[in-house]
Amino acid sequence: MDRFLNDNHMLMIPGPITVPPRILRVNSRPMINHRGPIFQKIHEYCVDGLKKIFKTDEGEVYIFASVGTGAMEACVSNFFNRDDRVLVLVNGNFGQRFVQIANAYGLNVDALEFVWGQYADPEKVKDHLSKYPKGTYKGVLVQHNETSTAILNDLEKLSPIIKEHGALFVVDSISGMVAAPFEMDKWKVDVVAAASQKAFGCPPGISLLGVSKEALNRANNANLPRFYFDVRKYHESYKKGQPPFTAPISLYFSLEESIKMIFEEGLDNFQKRHIVLRDSVRSAVKALGLKLVSDDSCASPVVTGVFSPEGISPQDIINTMRKDFGIVLAGGQSQFKGKIFRIGHLGFIGATEIFSTFAALELTLDKLGYKFEKGASVKAAQKVFEENM
Ligand SMILES: Cc1ncc(COP(=O)(O)O)c(C=O)c1O
Structure with missing residues (x-):
């Protein structure tokens, strides 16, 4: 049985994204x-x-x-x-x-x-x-x-x-x-x-x-x-x-x-939070020894592209993340199709979503045979949040 084919999942794609309960509620007004x-x-x-x-x-x-x-x-x-x-x-x-x-x-x-x-x-x-x-x-x-x-x-x-x-x-x-x-x-x-x-x-x-x-x-x-x-x-x-x-x-x-x-959050704070999300994700990806698509100098605050490790298809990573953990990542488009996966990190999210994503990504990569230091990515993400608390 696929446990996550209902609404019990976490969208970590670059849109549509998780809609906060406050917004969901007003969406159903008469x-x-x-x-x-x-x-x-x-x-x-x-x-x-x-x-x-x-x-x-x-x-x-x-x-x-x-x-x-x-x-x-x-x-x-x-x-x-x-x-x-x-x-x-x-x-x-x-x-x-x-x-x-x-x-x-x-x-x-x-x-x-x-x-x-x-x-x-x-x-x-x-x-x-x-x-x-x-x-x-x-x-x-x-x-x-x-x-x-x-x-x-x-x-x-x-x-x-x-x-x-x-x-x-x-x-x-x-x-x-x-x-x-x-x-x-x-x-x-x-x-x-x-x-x-x-x-x-x-x-x-x-x-x-x-x-x-x-x-x-x-x-x-x-x-x-x-x-x-x-x-x-x-x-x-x-x-x-x-x-x-x-x-x-x-x-x-x-x-x-x-x-x-x-x-309510303040536009500046909203944007600063996206910088922290970006930095935590990039730091976690680097800790896994994976290659980022974009350079630090022009890194997006809303989405991070990651090259799949040698011999592992990004689609296998995406499928395992969704089936085993209910976490939805995006694939590559056009010339990056089959080469990268993308993690969306935008909207009203924070450390919890990033920690969950990398804890699950580590188990996924391990299952698919990639070798890395266990726990390193979550620790790297934690450090970025700690520095920005
Ligand atoms: C930069 C950019 N432009 C255009 C689009 C297309 O938007 P839509 O899919 O809502 O038509 C997207 C969607 O992801 C986008 O990210």
Whole structure:
């Protein structure tokens, strides 16, 4: 019998993640009128809270009923004209998705590829853009946190290079938002996508789009086809305190609760906790003698990629972790498929989840024949938490 095929498991994947009981409870509240006063208050609280989280006074944040890819599509469909040339910085699977979406909308797409596991080097971006007259690229699209390769790109360094070229700075922060510092106004980000099932700790189904004033102006004059994700509709409707279409009301309840929880902890503390989670996981992996996918200098605060030991398939590790311990890890994607496994460490979790994961991972690796010092990983993780208590 598989004991863990019901809801008795622990999600250690980079989203969807464990939804805290407080959020689960509000998710089951009775339905309300999406045009009524109760909903309007929730909507306004969410939009206002999201602006604080995105760190924007000047821009807007729109809420869609979709998964993150919907917001990625909105990043493309709203702000460009057919045949516009755009540059996508690709250092993983989700960069490739931006390329696919931009191609689907008939844009003229160049991909600047980086070695998987390494960040999008600002110097290389600068070199590339310097070969073209300013304004050649109407937009530069990049992941904040590239989940597939477990790296965090340096948006602060990329920003002046992209703005100097005169391009829209378009960011997928679907897995980065809330967990990693993000400064929409200060970093002059024009468009940013996020999603509910990542560090917000909500179920999947809400995506978010931050839009600068400049991007909104572009949207008013852009000619690509769009309807549900048309930011002009959201902009007009939000002036009345309402979404343009029926809202995903249960998910709004969740999002409202999540935002309250984030502010109760404090956004800075929330982000510092993710650094501790990152460091504890990386320290534990190193103690096992396993190789990390990303370098310390660009390590993701929400997910850690680990190369499977020689002769052991990552899928066997993932299967054993799930079947024997009910702990769910993620596999690799695209060129990392069959080579790595990934540990998600985001949302409202702490030391308990990390200790359990490594205690179980040690027994799993031992069962699969990998040799290491028993107890070393849990001890290494404990040390990081002890230093940060
Ligand atoms: C960086 C990044 N972009 C985009 C997506 C796609 O989001 P969704 O699966 O919600 O469509 C993900 C999902 O993991 C992601 O991590």
